[in-house]
Amino acid sequence: MLAYFTQHLLSFSVWTPILSGIAVLFTANDHKPNVTRWLALAGGILAFLVAIPLYTQFNFADGGFQFQEGFSWIPAFNINYHLGVDGIAIPLILLTSFTTVIVIISAWEVIEKRVAQYMACFLIMSGLMVGVFCALDAILYYVFWEAMLIPLFLAIGIWGGPNRVYATIKFFLYTLLGSLLMLVAFIYLYLKTGSFELMDYYRLPLPLTAQVLIFLAFFVAFAVKVPMWPVHTWLPDAHVEAPTGGSVVLAAIALKLGGYSFLRFAMPIAPDAAHYLSGFMITLSLIAIVYIALVALAQKDMKKLIAYSSISHMGFVTLGFFIFNNLGLEGAVVQMVSHGFISAAMFLCVGVLYDRVHSRQIEAYGGVANTMPVFAAFAVFFAMANSGLPATSGFVGEFMVILGAIQANFWYAFLASTTLIFGAAYTLWMIKRVFYGEIANANVAALKDLNKREFLILATLALLVLALGVYPQPLTDMTNASVTQLLSLLAQSKLPVGL
């Protein structure tokens, strides 16, 4: 039994949350929601525990895919159920499982209608996202990638804010458009290689035109998900309307799917196109970093502000990818994990306020620190982390990417570093208006400080942000070998010889 478990670690990580989600659906009874809640929590924790051996049994020296397993799934198309992870995927898988637990706890008393469906949505989504991070077969990956849209679509649409229908349909169609082009690219690659195996794609020589077209198809799919400027407009809408759990999952994990997929698919399959288009990608990243940070400065809605801040931070991730050096890539991976924690925490903070006052507008608040001192301490801490204060995880990733960028080109680094100023400006300005000053109105005066549940999740996240900021070594050790291997893959031209 134990041997079976260790041989199928990834399958367990994928299917435990999905099956517990389905089990939760069968406890649908809104009069006794606690059964559902505890069952969902048990499922979420179990899923996290199942994923932990991925870290403990990982071979740090090996940059290839580990824990591989698979069988032939649809022989008619040569599609395999093939799972495997490297050092880049594992941190993101752990992040996913962990965030799901946080989401379940954060929804505890907040979600009152259709609790079972809510919990099931997030558990199933968690399994599907883990699937995206470990699929090594293109169609398997695509199935997870697309299927994951369904629960998120429902979560935003059912439990979201007043304009939720617009936001969720926009989100779905935007993502679907990108994914379908990616599917065309996969079919093209299949016709070339006769297989949907990622490894076969890595080895396939392709002329530059084909590479550029493939890269662009992937680009549409992943840039929408990251999201990169100018296809980012669905994200603020989706964030504003999503319930807190939806925002957390979107920011902490869903965006990483796009970043991760660049590393796993677009860049190694079309390395020459990636180099060829790197100027374009870097420009888009820098626009996201600088311009979107300025947009964030102008926001009146807290969730929108954090959403724009997410886009700006994800700009760092894509910048790190396309400067093609060790420091930049590794920094980008650290930035993805760190942003997962910080943005989740920021959205949870807004959720705490929203649950009490039912407003996300900055102007509805003022002087919250007077009535909620403990909460204010957390919020200020996360705001500092978001603006990249040293000793928080936000600093590590950004700093590494900036160092990498200097190696590539001074001006990239210069423009990217402006975010340390802008980021601090929009975050701290929001904190100042919401938390400091006189108590603005009766709503704020009546606020109660954090309850135990909220304290628990914020404290956990704060510890993680701090730990990763002070001692990022476990994470970088994990990614190191894989990043080196990826870079060597990217350095090899795949153009057919003689062209």
Next chain:
Amino acid sequence: MENIRYDLITALPELFIVCMAMFILLADLFLKASNRIYIYGLSQATLLAAAYLTFSNHAPSVSYAFTDAFVDDAMSDVLKLMIYLGTSLIFVYSRQYLQLRNMFRGEFYALVLFAVVGMMIMVSGQNMLTLYMGLELLSLSLYALVALDRDNARATEAAMKYFVLGALASGMLLYGMSMIYGMTGSLNIADINHALMGETKNHAVLILGLVFIVSGLAFKLGAVPFQMWVPDVYEGSPTAVTLLISSVPKLAAFAFVIRLLVQALPTLAVDWQQMLMIMAVLSIVIGNITAIAQTNLKRMLAYSTISHIGFILYGLMSASINGFVYAMFYVVSYVLMTLAGFGIILLLSRKGFEAENLEDLKGLNQRSPWVAFLMMIVMFSMAGVPPTLGFYAKFSVLQAALQAGYLWLVVFAVLMAVVGAFYYLRVIKLMYFDEPADLKPIDAPLDMRIILSVNALALLVIGLMPQSLMELCIYAVTRSLS
């Protein structure tokens, strides 16, 4: 003598169903209204027995009967079994609907069985006249079925429209066939193919005949620009009949296209490929874009059918064995999806109430989470979102088209699929995000609930494991065409 016996055995399922349909028509005269349920049972038993006959007669080899006018091959057997299955589901889904609307009569069952025979002949026809006869038997039964509720003005109008346009299409088809006959001197599929090998001097006449044949086929399939009848007939017919028109006849139409274009006229492939290509692209565009503007669920599904036909044509226009396999896979998936979709509409209808507007689905998740979940699977499957069957259907036909070199048409099709996703999502939005307007509990017989659930869940289960269905299609097509 020996020959006739062999012929009769080859066509045994058809003969059996014809006899049973006539028996049902007679028996109905002697039954009291309260005993009509026996007619229902008898019809189901007929389908079951026919399935047994087809299955036990099945051989992987190809056998001809009636001086080569009729063929029994793997494709015909597989499609016939699908037709029985689909028709049997139609009987289950429509029973209560018909009972509540005073349409639960012997004629319905006899006509549907005649339509089934028509489809079977279309599937097995190996001679242009046999094929035409099958088509007419199917069409005439359908015209009568649309007008079954004869006091309903809307249904009568739909039937009239269907009849006039259908007759026109049949005429075109026949005219095209006569031209091909004039050029080749034969009506037999294999002989036509043989006669056209190396034939170049009469190309223009052949193309003219081909144009008429393709137009007639497009009419019957409901492909743009011959789609005008589809929405009106879907909307006007009683939903039970819409369920029939929209589903199993497409299986027969698929075989019809294969027999006429692929088996008889492969030498003209370059020409009909272009025609199918234009129709495929137009169908996907018009179907998907017009569906957005609909408020009537049946009309919306009609336009959705048109767009699905477009995707099926993508498979056919590739003119490769793979393309035909995937087109067949798409047709079978489409039939399963449509049966479940219209089945749910029938499930939501009550006495004096037709659930046919999109609004009627509002808040379904709160009335019945299970039915809403089933409908959600159907909608995602129609939109082609994994892990449902509809995804593999789209995936495979697009793959065939890409293999045939139609890269930009494929890109165009996926863009249109995104447009299509919008109106399927709207259905889900109504069910899940809106508050219910109508709180009446859903009242439906248990057998219907169970079978409908199995039908809709099959879309998910086959979507997770599409291999066996795909193998079945590969088996059917490769055995019959190579």
